[in-house]
Amino acid sequence: MTNSGSVSKFKRYYLFYGTDEYSKWNRVKDLVRAAIASGFEDFDCNYFAARGLDVANLINIACSAPVASPLRVVVIRDIDKLAPKGQELLEKFIPRIPEHTTIAMTSEKIDARKKLFKTLLKDIKACVAFNELTHDKAVEIVIKAAQAHKTQISPEAAAYLVESVGCNPGRLEQEVAKLAIAENNKVIQKADIAEMCGAGLSGTISDLPEKIIEGDLTGALILLHYLLLSKESEGSILYRLKEYFLRLNTIKLYNAPPPVVIRILGLNPLNTKLAENLSRHARKVSVTAITDCLHLIYESEIQLKSAGLAKDIILFDLVNRLGLVLK
CATH class of the missing domain: 3.40.50.300 (P-loop containing nucleotide triphosphate hydrolases)
Structure with a gap:
């Protein structure tokens, strides 16, 4: 158009x-x-x-x-x-x-x-x-894309890339192409993705909700700053925060251990670390806190669509408010 x-x-x-x-x-x-x-x-x-x-x-x-x-x-x-x-x-x-x-x-x-x-x-x-690929299928695309660029990516790194940038095949292939050039035939690891596809050594977009829940508010704000500098869209940042808290809500509902979490959420079986972190965070946070966090995220979504405050201010304010709820 x-x-x-x-x-x-x-x-x-x-x-x-x-x-x-x-x-x-x-x-x-x-x-x-x-x-x-x-x-x-x-x-x-x-x-x-x-x-x-x-x-x-x-x-x-x-x-x-x-x-x-x-x-x-x-x-x-x-x-x-x-x-x-x-x-x-x-x-x-x-x-x-x-x-x-x-x-x-x-x-x-x-x-x-x-x-x-x-x-x-x-x-x-x-x-x-617009239906997303399954997590497993997206990981397959990442591994095949790496092979097409005559390089390799570890299964853990492939799963981490999908968690970091989503299941959009075009975006995944672009990120793999960038990694393949940067790593020059080296096996791509999780640390490489954090540095090249996210906000440098501060992490990627998928690390943001974990930093907030872990109480590392300073780290979360620094990561948010670098995500915005690296042109990560405000919408994708909000979506990743919302997705994480919705996942926590589902885990609380089922009171599920990590192996069951993988099945319920449709995670890649290789990404056991994510399932373990989600389960640990779900135990740490109350249902009330999760609900309050989701309400704050929804409010910020509406604010981003209306004239007024700058978008970066809305996001920094949101991260601070989420930190206060989870304190």
């Missing part, structure tokens, strides 16, 4: 669904870049979280003409969490979306029994699935 000033190539709505949050939000960003005039993002693009959303207010905004862009883009996150009355109102509005507006919706899953999703799925080309 490119910004040519024409609205005819844009659909009135898009539904991006699936478990791959990283790819869904990249697609949303692509849409915003294509439809919104540079410098007018705060005027012609509006972000909403579905939980507690006033749909009548959203409709009023969606009916407002853009200030300087070809389109007004209205983004609704997690529409599967929209209240029944909100879903009903939004479903009735879908066929009436003005030509100067497009609504981009995300959802982890879709329920085709609900009227809103039935209506959205009528235009199948407007609905795009």
Whole structure:
């Protein structure tokens, strides 16, 4: 999608669904870049979280003409969490979306029994699935990519890379290519990944929640600083924090030992260290603390989508607040 000033190539709505949050939000960003005039993002693009959303207010905004862009883009996150009355109102509005507006919706899953999703799925080309690879399959891709670059990567390092950057195959192959050049035929180890694919010797994005839970708040803030310097996106940082605390919540629910944790969370069997750390952290943290941390993360997600504080300030504040909850 490119910004040519024409609205005819844009659909009135898009539904991006699936478990791959990283790819869904990249697609949303692509849409915003294509439809919104540079410098007018705060005027012609509006972000909403579905939980507690006033749909009548959203409709009023969606009916407002853009200030300087070809389109007004209205983004609704997690529409599967929209209240029944909100879903009903939004479903009735879908066929009436003005030509100067497009609504981009995300959802982890879709329920085709609900009227809103039935209506959205009528235009199948407007609905795009983004489902992550399984952890095991992603590790296989890493190992094969290393072989294609005539180098090797240890199984532990391959699992660590997947945990660090996610299961997106394109991103994984890029990181392996970078590592292969840097290591020059040496077997790639976990320490190499921390240095080359993360924030230097401070670690990678997957180390951030562990530092917070371990009480190393200074280390967590230093790591966050270097992650931002290395151009790690704010969205991916929040996603990794949320994913870790959701995993802890699941472990608390099942009261599971590490071998069972691997199965429940779908972790790679080789990544026993991660399962052990998760189990240890789950024992250390209360359900109430986990819930409070998740609420703080959700609040920060909303703050990142609205005008106001700088994004780095929001993230530094979040890490400090998480540290206080877990103190």
